[in-house]
Amino acid sequence: MTVFETSGALNPEEHRNIIVNRVELDEIITHIENQDQYAVIQAPTQSGKTTLLYQIQSRLHQHGYGVVYLDLSSLDDLEPAQFYPMLCTEIQDGLGELIVDNTDPNLDPDKVTNQISLLKYLRLVAEKTQQVRKLVFMIDELGGLSEELTSPFFSTLRSFFTRGRGISNDREFYKKVMFIFAGNLDLDKLIQSKNSPLRNICELFKLNDFSQEQVLTLAQNLQEFTPEIVEVIADCVHQWCEGHPYLTQRLLGLIDKSHECRNASQDSLSGEIHKLVDKHILYGSDANLTHVLNYLRTSGDSYCQAVYKILHSQPEEQSEKAPHAQELILMGIIKRSSNQCLIIRNQIYKETLEIFLHNLPRGRK
Ligand SMILES: Nc1ncnc2c1ncn2[C@@H]1O[C@H](COP(=O)(O)OP(=O)(O)O)[C@@H](O)[C@H]1O
Ligand SMILES: [Mg+2]
Structure with missing residues (x-):
């Protein structure tokens, strides 16, 4: 039975086990x-x-x-x-x-x-x-x-x-x-x-995205995985989602339902999780990614160019004056790193934006 939930706001009673206390x-x-x-x-x-x-x-x-x-x-x-x-x-x-x-x-x-x-x-x-x-x-x-x-x-x-x-x-x-x-x-x-x-x-x-410990608390809801494996999964989920609340729930839900992950050895687990991310999130039709990409599609070329630059530039080139930075932060596409550089919010976004921008006609990026 899947306990993880991604369809809208969580109910404090019904979903109390899967609510991270912020x-x-x-x-x-x-x-x-x-x-x-x-x-x-x-x-x-x-x-x-x-x-x-x-x-x-x-x-x-x-x-x-x-x-x-x-x-x-x-x-x-x-x-x-x-x-x-x-x-x-x-x-x-x-x-x-x-x-x-x-x-x-x-x-x-x-x-x-x-x-x-x-x-x-x-x-x-x-x-x-x-x-x-x-x-x-x-x-x-x-x-x-x-x-x-x-x-x-x-x-x-x-x-x-x-x-x-x-x-x-x-x-x-x-x-x-x-x-x-x-x-x-x-x-x-x-x-x-x-x-x-x-x-x-x-x-x-x-609101900040979840910390590594908070992701681990959430991952402890996974059924039938040993505590050591749950820790490995939590680390891996954190590497992909960096605490993004919806994506964290989504990926944990996919892992919970996956026979391949259940049967995987500790060494092959991250490869199996990678496959789930590819199949269901990056190349599936994920609600959150659709929302983000639609925003970029309709916002005009300069937004795509701004994201492209942040995706590909060296950190020192990323100044506070980067075009559209404030809007892209509000949309949750980019964030500031601990040393105040602008970076893409998480690994899933990095990969999806890479694919999205690569497929844009020349001149739009
Ligand atoms: N405190 C939380 N703990 C665990 N997951 C959460 C939490 N808050 C949000 N989520 C995840 O994010 C999704 C969206 O939450 P929601 O409250 O609707 O966000 P928003 O109102 O910012 O759009 C939820 O369905 C759930 O998957
Ligand atoms: Mg809301």
Whole structure:
């Protein structure tokens, strides 16, 4: 039976054996308990943002928090007049019985049609959840917000934050609300650029790929392999994926199902794993690689050229000013090495990009 899972976010209960506990989980929980700044989780697609949000939700539920998970990708392309009521309906449904005495004035999501009424609505929600220590609204897939809505929405959140630090009598209601944002868009820019409404009111948490020890913990879920062999497998998986959360699960899942790996000697194991990578990931149709290559296909020649250069240049040629570096980092295609050079994120990406760029018509690379 395969325990490894790659189809979407992991459930903290159902998948607890195959969830790697990341250091960022404790850091974010401590932040929520002690700080008022909103939290921002940034990582490329399929790096575990949603899984982490679910874990945060499950931890906080046990400690007197009201937590609501909101996925903006389900509300994308909505006009403001539809977006605000839908968002507030989700908030209200998510809080359920935590809202007490919903009368005079009562909370009516359908009446929330713009940023001003959103501010009032959230303030009232905070007042009507007396039993709750803090309200935590987790906003996932931030990139799903339409351009028209981005600025007014974040400005509302800024006013909310500022009122929590203000001197009015009702500041406790504003202070009680914490937002956590997650996405693969340039949140750095959003929270640092001079004109951004989120400037200085957020703390950024970037998710790192799994360490070698974390990969080993995950590999210990492999059935019917001896502990020594599990260690060899974990090393090999780490060499290929360098801790990429999705790819690590994918490769371990393939190994778990492979008779050849099960019957292999310690010496031939890495060759068998290599074959699995070739057949199912590099030359199969892997969801993550498809996503990465589609991005490059549609981003234009200069992106392919930038990747080509990083793939083939000597480390000293790789400066911080490399073209498109920031976007390629956000997409999770490249990363910074310990000495700050730009490198491809892992061995699987190196090989797939090599094949992809090799097959591009001349001039595109
Ligand atoms: N903490 C974790 N431990 C183990 N595997 C994980 C973890 N987080 C993510 N993964 C793997 O990555 C995949 C994508 O996770 P997800 O949370 O949907 O990422 P994101 O929201 O960043 O796109 C999961 O299906 C799983 O294979
Ligand atoms: Mg997600």
